Amino acid sequence: MTPVELSRTVLHAVRRAVDEGELSVAVPERALVAPPGPGGCGDYATNVALQLARPAGQPAHRVAEILRPHLLRTGGIADVVVTGPGFLNISLRSAAPVALVEEILRRGPRYGHGDFLGGRLVRLHAPHEVRALVHLDVLARVLRSQGADVRTGCAAPPEPGWVTVLGLRVDVPGSAGPPDGVVLRPVPAPADPLPLGRDAARWALLHPAPHDRPRISGDHLVQREGNPLFRVRYAHARTRTLLRNAADLGFAPEPGPVTPADRGGAPPADAGAVTGAGVQPLLRVLADHPRVLAAVAAHRAPDRLARHLVAVADAVLPLLPAVLPLGGEKPSAAHRARLALADAAGTVLAGGLSLLGIDAPDHL
CATH class of the missing domain: 1.10.730.10 (Isoleucyl-tRNA Synthetase; Domain 1)
Incomplete structure (x- = not known):
């Protein structure tokens, strides 16, 4: 079950609770699902109960408990746990092998894309540093694959080689970071990655976690199992x-x-x-x-x-x-x-x- 499908499933659970008189609310147009935050569990979590608590006139935790059995009766959901003030943490059943392969082949390279961010505007900003800008580029791609409307900016225009070799593009180069935006500051590259070429350079800058120092070396070009x-x-x-x-x-x-x-x-x-x-x-x-x-x-x-x-x-x-x-x-x-x-x-x-x-x- 994709995030988009799970979002629809959550809305169906709300609709069933309304139809059965357990909740008196307008069914929202969208239910946000995302990976669980700290203290959460399972595959995805949704804050729909917190969203509905005030119009329902009930505590969010109670709204979550009302929605939980409706979600559990849905095929594809293995477990639902209520945590915190009323977050619904959802564990999915493993997809049937044949259905999984069919879905991947049907959706092609867009398998896993969705709209759980639903047009939400996300502003990303990076300093004038090559690794930060590569992270900016990739995160913009992934966020857009999840339905976000992304605007990117950086402290100064990218160097010409970063554009021609690495294929970097920034919406608003030479701009200050917006107050409501996300500033990306991974550990900077210790050396110039351009001699590696586009693919190896990007991999060298992306494969380590943002807080880890990337390794810029010819090892990324070697055709062997250790690479x-x-x-x-x-x-x-x-x-x-x-x-x-x-x-x-x-x-x-x-x-x-x-x-x-x-x-x-x-x-x-x-x-x-x-x-x-x-x-x-x-x-x-x-x-x-x-x-x-x-x-x-x-x-x-x-x-x-x-x-x-x-x-x-x-x-x-x-x-x-x-x-x-x-x-x-x-x-x-x-x-x-x-x-x-x-x-x-x-x-x-x-x-x-x-x-x-x-x-x-x-x-x-």
Whole structure:
């Protein structure tokens, strides 16, 4: 369930409570859902009970308790906990594997995008420093992916190389930070990242947490397993290669159970990591993608997206050798389902890299 879908679910719960006479309020047009704050729990939290308390003439905590059973009766919600003055903390059920893959392939690189920020104006400002401006650029992208109306500014116009090499754009360069805006001040880059080129430089500045000192070195360019950027881009390229190879063999991705055992048969010897619980880590990180984007937007932390993409890559790479049929084996429904799962992982990687401003090559 995406944040947008969960927002609608919360509104439906309010409407049911009104229809059953438990609340006497006008159903709001929007219910804000976001990652839980300090003291919260679960996947998402909403303050709708606090929003409705005054018009309902009841304490917010009581309004939350009224809404809780309505939410629990909704498919896709595993638990609802009321915390603080009346925050509803919602834990989601894991998406069914086939439905999850279908949703990712249907939405493409926009999987995880939503409108939970609903046109809210967010003003971001950064000092005249390359890492701060890269963070500004990426956070603007992610916030817009969640429905925000974003305006960016910086203390001075970006250096020409930052624009041409890193692709940085600022709405209002050379401006003072607005009093109602968010000023981004990550630990500055210790060296000039431009010699690394756009992709490696952006990754070097984004992958560490904002409070950590980034490492500017040629290690980000090395094509080896120890380089997280290489693993992410390599995993994406492998999924695209598998799609091309499958097309040459005459079959296409089709979401479904990934092994014959899931269909009631015996698992084949070549299924490898795809059998049993091997696929679960990948399904978990794919299902988590919308929550990660919402958390990046809420906490202004682009490193969370970078680390999430590494987790997706590390989860999908062991599964890829079992996607195509071996030898004279004919493509089966399980092969088509594995290909769809690989395609979904590649789609998430491409969408995430795009938000980071990093290229996702089909060949590597």
